[in-house]
Amino acid sequence: MRIVVFCCENSAYQAARQVKLPAELDLIRLPCGGRVEVLHMLRAFEEGADGVLVLTCQEDNCQSLHGSARARNRVDYAREILQEIGMDPERLQWHPVTSNMGPRFQKIVADMIEGLKASA
Amino acid sequence: MARWGAFICDGTEVDAGSLAGEEVVVTTTLPPQPRELVCKLIGIWTRFDLDGGILIGAVPELVEQGLKESFRQAGLDPFRLVLVDLRGRDAVGKDREIKAALARARHLEPVAWTKAKAQQRVLIIGGGAAGLQTALGLRKLGLPVVIVEQEQNLGGRLTKLDGLCPWDEDPQGWIRSALEVLQRDSEVEILSASKPLALKGQVGDFTLEVQSPAGPITRRGGAVVLALGSTVRWPQSSGLEPGPHVVGLTRLDELTPIRLHYKKVAFLLDVDGLGSRLGTLSALRSALRIKDNWGSEVHILCRNLKVDGKPLESMYRKARDRGVVFFKYEELPRATEQREKILLQFKDPDLDNVVVDEAYDLIVLEEEILPAGEDLGRAWGVLQPANVHLYPVETNRKGIYMVGGCRDEMDFPGVIQDGTIAAGEIGALLGQGVLIYEEDRVRVETEKCVFCLTCVRLCPHQAAEIDLVKEAAFINPAACQACGMCAADCPAQAIDYKAYDNEGILAQLEMGGR
Ligand SMILES: Cc1cc2nc3c(=O)[nH]c(=O)nc-3n(C[C@H](O)[C@H](O)[C@H](O)COP(=O)(O)OP(=O)(O)OC[C@H]3O[C@@H](n4cnc5c(N)ncnc54)[C@H](O)[C@@H]3O)c2cc1C
Ligand code: SF4
Ligand code: SF4
Numbered sequence: 001m002r003i004v005v006f007c008c009e010n011s012a013y014q015a016a017r018q019v020k021l022p023a024e025l026d027l028i029r030l031p032c033g034g035r036v037e038v039l040h041m042l043r044a045f046e047e048g049a050d051g052v053l054v055l056t057c058q059e060d061n062c063q064s065l066h067g068s069a070r071a072r073n074r075v076d077y078a079r080e081i082l083q084e085i086g087m088d089p090e091r092l093q094w095h096p097v098t099s100n101m102g103p104r105f106q107k108i109v110a111d112m113i114e115g116l117k118a119s120a
Numbered sequence: 121m122a123r124w125g126a127f128i129c130d131g132t133e134v135d136a137g138s139l140a141g142e143e144v145v146v147t148t149t150l151p152p153q154p155r156e157l158v159c160k161l162i163g164i165w166t167r168f169d170l171d172g173g174i175l176i177g178a179v180p181e182l183v184e185q186g187l188k189e190s191f192r193q194a195g196l197d198p199f200r201l202v203l204v205d206l207r208g209r210d211a212v213g214k215d216r217e218i219k220a221a222l223a224r225a226r227h228l229e230p231v232a233w234t235k236a237k238a239q240q241r242v243l244i245i246g247g248g249a250a251g252l253q254t255a256l257g258l259r260k261l262g263l264p265v266v267i268v269e270q271e272q273n274l275g276g277r278l279t280k281l282d283g284l285c286p287w288d289e290d291p292q293g294w295i296r297s298a299l300e301v302l303q304r305d306s307e308v309e310i311l312s313a314s315k316p317l318a319l320k321g322q323v324g325d326f327t328l329e330v331q332s333p334a335g336p337i338t339r340r341g342g343a344v345v346l347a348l349g350s351t352v353r354w355p356q357s358s359g360l361e362p363g364p365h366v367v368g369l370t371r372l373d374e375l376t377p378i379r380l381h382y383k384k385v386a387f388l389l390d391v392d393g394l395g396s397r398l399g400t401l402s403a404l405r406s407a408l409r410i411k412d413n414w415g416s417e418v419h420i421l422c423r424n425l426k427v428d429g430k431p432l433e434s435m436y437r438k439a440r441d442r443g444v445v446f447f448k449y450e451e452l453p454r455a456t457e458q459r460e461k462i463l464l465q466f467k468d469p470d471l472d473n474v475v476v477d478e479a480y481d482l483i484v485l486e487e488e489i490l491p492a493g494e495d496l497g498r499a500w501g502v503l504q505p506a507n508v509h510l511y512p513v514e515t516n517r518k519g520i521y522m523v524g525g526c527r528d529e530m531d532f533p534g535v536i537q538d539g540t541i542a543a544g545e546i547g548a549l550l551g552q553g554v555l556i557y558e559e560d561r562v563r564v565e566t567e568k569c570v571f572c573l574t575c576v577r578l579c580p581h582q583a584a585e586i587d588l589v590k591e592a593a594f595i596n597p598a599a600c601q602a603c604g605m606c607a608a609d610c611p612a613q614a615i616d617y618k619a620y621d622n623e624g625i626l627a628q629l630e631m632g633g634r
Contacts, residue, residue: 004629010509014181017205023212026220028628031620034580035604040625047629063509064603065516065580074608 001113002026004044005053008033008071010063011099012055018102025109033057034067041078041092051091051112055105058096068096090115122171124225127161129177132206134214141222145170154183158190165196172200172228174221178207192233192556199231199561199619223631227624234559236598238324239342240550241266245316245328245496248276249535250524251347252298255308257543263550264307266339268330270315274299276349277525282373284532285405285435291532309339319344319500322583322599323519324555342550343519345542346502348493350525355391358485360455365462366483369402376409382416382481386464389422389486391452396529399486400426404435406484411442418444419478421453421466447476455483491526501582513542517582518599521546559597561618562607566592568614575606575615 006028007013013029021027026049030036033056044052054075062068072094079089095108126139126147136147146168150157165173179187188198202225206214240263244251247269255265273279275295284291302308317329317336324342352370360366367375369387387403389395400422407418420439425446427436440446453466461479468476497503504515504522513521523538524530530538549555564575569592575584576593583599584606595606595615607617 017178017207019208020210021208021213023210024216025213026216026629028220028625030604030625032603032605035608035617035620037608037622039622040629043626044629049629057509061508063507064601064605065503065507067580067603067605070605070608 001050001116002048003051003053003109003112004028004047004049005055005109006030006033006036006040007054007097008056008068011057012097012105014099015055015097015101015105018100019106021106022109022113032064032067033062033071034064036071036074038074038078038081041075042081045082045087045091051093051116053108053112054092054094055097055108056094058098061098088119090119122226123169125164125168125170125173127164127173127175129157129175129179132177133211134176134206134218138215139218150175150177154186157183158187161187162190162194162196166194170200172202172225174202174204174218174225176204176206176218176221178205179203197230197233199558200225200228202228220628220631223627224624227621227627229618229621231561231618232559233556234597235554235556236324238550238553238555239326239340240264240553241339241341242343242345242546242550243326243328243339243341244268244345244347246276246347246349246493246524246526247271247274247310247312248347248349248524249278249294249532250349250526250539251276251345252295252302253536253539254345254347254521254523254542255302255539256298257540258546259302259305259308261543261547261551263547264309266309266311266328266341267302268314268316268328269310269312272313274310274312278532280370280373282376282409283405285401285408287431287532289532311337311339316496322596323517323549324598326519343521343546345546346493346496346515346520346522346526347524347539348491348496348526350489350529351492352487352489354487355394355485358388358391358452358455360462360483360485365457365460365481366485368485368487369399369406370487372406372484376406376413378413380414382410382414384417384478384480385410385414385419385482385484386478386480387418387420387422387484387486388453388464389420390424391486392488393423394488395422395424395426395486396489397426397428397432398489398529398531401432401435401531403484403486404432404439407439407444408435408442411444416481419447419480420444421447421449421464423449447471489525489529491528493526513538513545516580518601519549555598557598558602561597561602562595562600562604563616563618564593564595565614565616566590568612569593570612570614572611574609574611578609579606 003025056068056071059068075094082089123145124143128149191198202221204221242265244267247267278291281291314332320327447468449466453464456463463479467473502515521542523542524535581601583596585594587594604617607615
């Protein structure tokens, strides 16, 4: 099962480095959640991802102020597209993860894998 | 063909053979000590004249910063080195991560560096305690300053306080000695009775227009400090108006030094639930002053007294010992005027909600304390939300800082600390008189730009500007903090972010899939 995680290097990327990661997980390091595009998320599915996560800072604690909020909005928009083309929008999720939240990172990934298995 | 190097941190279990490829001209293991690692890496890079490389192994964030800095100093491009941190990965995961990094690395383009001269003068707006402390700190570091103060006199709120409890500092004395130092320093220019009009430019070279008594003037500086203090708002919902028997807490400081004959005084705190720690502090200080100077009976009415930490706790105890009586209320006390007195009627939950009726000669109301200068902040696109990444004195704009009461509710020691921190940060930024930055890391491809101004509106750091001559957006490389938001949202795909371009990101996705 392939999971692609887009992560902000100020927060989720740091958190990822504190825990054990499943083998088939691809971390895409970004300078800020605000860099992620709908194109990137959709391409991840084209490239065989079963699930895609966009993990960024807390919305009120983004170094670039509204980067995290924009990431979330773009995820919402991409989820609508998934719905329209008949894919389960739950395969794409946004969550805030601060740099010291290793276990939370792990749990979000584990929950997604479990959810994907259940719906398969 | 590009020449690549693969560098493996010692202790990372990676098979060097798996990295061999046509363009990989050297594969080396590096020692774990940061210094040695950096030296060896740069040495080999130079000797083999590499175009790029990947560094495999756990590299803590601080070492990463140091590594990039050393690259810059050696005249190499740190963005041509891709770091592959393998913590937390098993063998399969490691392999994926390395492949993805290689894919991304192949798309990296070189970034050009610039060293630009920067103004060393610092423009400080607001001459209260925070502005003065910042100026003192900057002068110690040798940077010249301009202080712009709208009032005739400097010192701000401090000049109006009757004492500075619980710190036994004499506020007037502190201002006097700060001004003594600053006024005889030829590298300090004080513009009083002056207001800032407009701010142009970016970090390293700002231009400030000032309305001075002699007319409009301009000053240039490499950094700007906003030290605008706070304002207060009268709590309308109290139903009380200022008058001979009702004053605000801020006015009270003008009265306490004089001998007055109010026999019974009540402090009404926390009126709209907007009470603050500073209000409590100030009320306790004034209550003690009134006991000393007027000998009055003093009551303090509040919802919840904001005593946190030792200094306030001991002031509270001192007030109790001196006979100050504290009441709690949930519902706002009813006030009625009655022959030269104000009658307050309220219920205290700690007194079984019995109705208390008391007549006072003077009511002191706690006002709401608000940060000043929001209009300036808005006009100049400066924000300082309580944000851990910017904390404490940086703002969203590079080279613009916020200190003291305009940033957060703050007591005197907090203000001094703010000024000191800001001076240190600015010293690090402008001390050498040059700024070093990547010239074209994020760049508008002028011919593709449709001049929609999305990036200008969007940029959280105010780094995207308008170039009227070329009719295109322009990204100021000194101010850009490389978040990439503009690159993601430009409808014309006209913004190229070299280290994180679409090709690189997509290549990484493709690679992981194989
Ligand atoms: C009611 C009250 C009671 C307090 N009591 C205590 C106490 O007992 N103990 C304690 O430690 N702290 C107390 N404080 C906190 C105290 O105010 C701060 O410690 C300190 O004085 C704030 O310094 P500052 O420089 O941030 O702001 P200020 O002293 O307010 O200085 C800001 C300066 O900027 C100037 N300015 C503002 N806008 C502009 C503009 N656009 N252009 C040019 N100049 C401008 C103002 O004229 C002012 O001189 C109290 C605060 C209040 C409000
Ligand atoms: S968002 Fe793109 S097209 Fe619009 S002004 Fe900026 S660079 Fe030009
Ligand atoms: S990368 Fe970020 S900081 Fe730089 S111009 Fe674009 S939006 Fe502004």
